[in-house]
Amino acid sequence: MSTISEENSIFDFEVSDNEIDMAKLVPKLKDASNWRKWDAQMNEIKMSPAPIYENPSHNSVKALLFKEAKANKDKEIHITEDAIEARSIQVVTSNLELRKHHADGKEKWERANNRAFLQFVSTLGPEALSMVHHITNVREVYLELKDVYWNPSHIATYRRVKKFVNLRCKRGDSYIFVMRFNKALGNYTAFVGNMTPMQEPNHFKRAVPGNPRCRVFILNLTMNEEDPDLMDQVYQDFVVAVRVHQMFSRSL
Numbered sequence: 001m002s003t004i005s006e007e008n009s010i011f012d013f014e015v016s017d018n019e020i021d022m023a024k025l026v027p028k029l030k031d032a033s034n035w036r037k038w039d040a041q042m043n044e045i046k047m048s049p050a051p052i053y054e055n056p057s058h059n060s061v062k063a064l065l066f067k068e069a070k071a072n073k074d075k076e077i078h079i080t081e082d083a084i085e086a087r088s089i090q091v092v093t094s095n096l097e098l099r100k101h102h103a104d105g106k107e108k109w110e111r112a113n114n115r116a117f118l119q120f121v122s123t124l125g126p127e128a129l130s131m132v133h134h135i136t137n138v139r140e141v142y143l144e145l146k147d148v149y150w151n152p153s154h155i156a157t158y159r160r161v162k163k164f165v166n167l168r169c170k171r172g173d174s175y176i177f178v179m180r181f182n183k184a185l186g187n188y189t190a191f192v193g194n195m196t197p198m199q200e201p202n203h204f205k206r207a208v209p210g211n212p213r214c215r216v217f218i219l220n221l222t223m224n225e226e227d228p229d230l231m232d233q234v235y236q237d238f239v240v241a242v243r244v245h246q247m248f249s250r251s252l
Contacts, residue, residue, distance in 0.1 A: 023122035030125045032160070033186020035149040042123065042142075051098040056091040058084060117141070157191045164188040167207050169214065174242035178235045181207060197225050201234050208238065217241035 022042075029038040054060070061084050069075035120138050121129060124145075131148060132141045164184045169177045181204060189195065195203075201223050208214045217238050223230060 022119045026123040028125040029123060029128045029145065029149070031127055031183070031187065032149040033183060033190050035145075036190055038123065039146070039150070042120075051102050053095045053098060054091045056088045056095065058088065061088045061091060160184075160187045160191055165203070165206075169208050174239045178239060197230070198223065200231055204231075204234060204238075213242055213245045214238075216245060 026041045027034055027038055029035065054064075062079065065079045065084065065087060066076065069079065117136060117138050120141060121132075124132075128145060128149075132144050135141045135144060164187065167181060167184050185200065185203075205218065205221065208218060220241070221234070221237065223234070227233070
């Protein structure tokens with residue numbers, strides 16, 4: 001990567017009104033739960049690939065001219081050694097122009113690596129950012145995050161499934177448990193796939209033990225499979241039920 005000189009400092013660049021604001025277009029990478037969605041949208045923002053150069057060799061140019069002639073005898077008769085040599089020179093000139101254009105673009109990209117890095121990390125949540133704070137190369141940051149959050153092996157999948165199905169609400173704030181459940185659910189579905197409408201509430205019900213502070217919630221729990229906001233209501237009812245029980249327990 002080219003060294004940034006004082007004449008070509010990153011601070012000399014001005015943000016264009018048309019520049020993509022990645023932080024607004026890409027969801028914050030939290031952990032494995034939203035890796036696939038984050039990766040898919042990040043993958044849409046790429047540097048232009050290297051140009052494809054034509055082969056200036058005698059045989060390649062000759063074949064190209066015959067291909068362009070499309071079996072037209074009047075055109076084929078003009079494919080002489082002089083014509084092939086002239087076309088070869090054109091191909092070489094064109095390749096040089098393409099190479100220069102790409103090199104200029106690559107140099108600008110390299111000079112703006114800091115800008116690219118800042119854009120990249122703007123799409124990361126606190127946890128993901130803390131894991132790559134020591135890396136400044138955008139590509140290396142991506143590979144590190146991929147290694148941490150996207151490991152589709154059977155063992156990794158099994159661990160996430162086991163962690164999710166064994167999750168239990170033992171103590172602490174009910175709202176914090178809902179957040180923990182959603183995080184474990186996201187890690188589960190990222191590797192296993194989405195659940196059916198009733199699987200999620202049933203797993204949540206299983207994660208809530210039948211102790212006194214949760215019993216009211218379990219007894220009053222009603223689930224309508226057709227309700228698109230079912231889980232939001234389940235979470236809300238759980239938080240309210242547990243907090244009400246805690247209030248009554250303190251007053252006794």
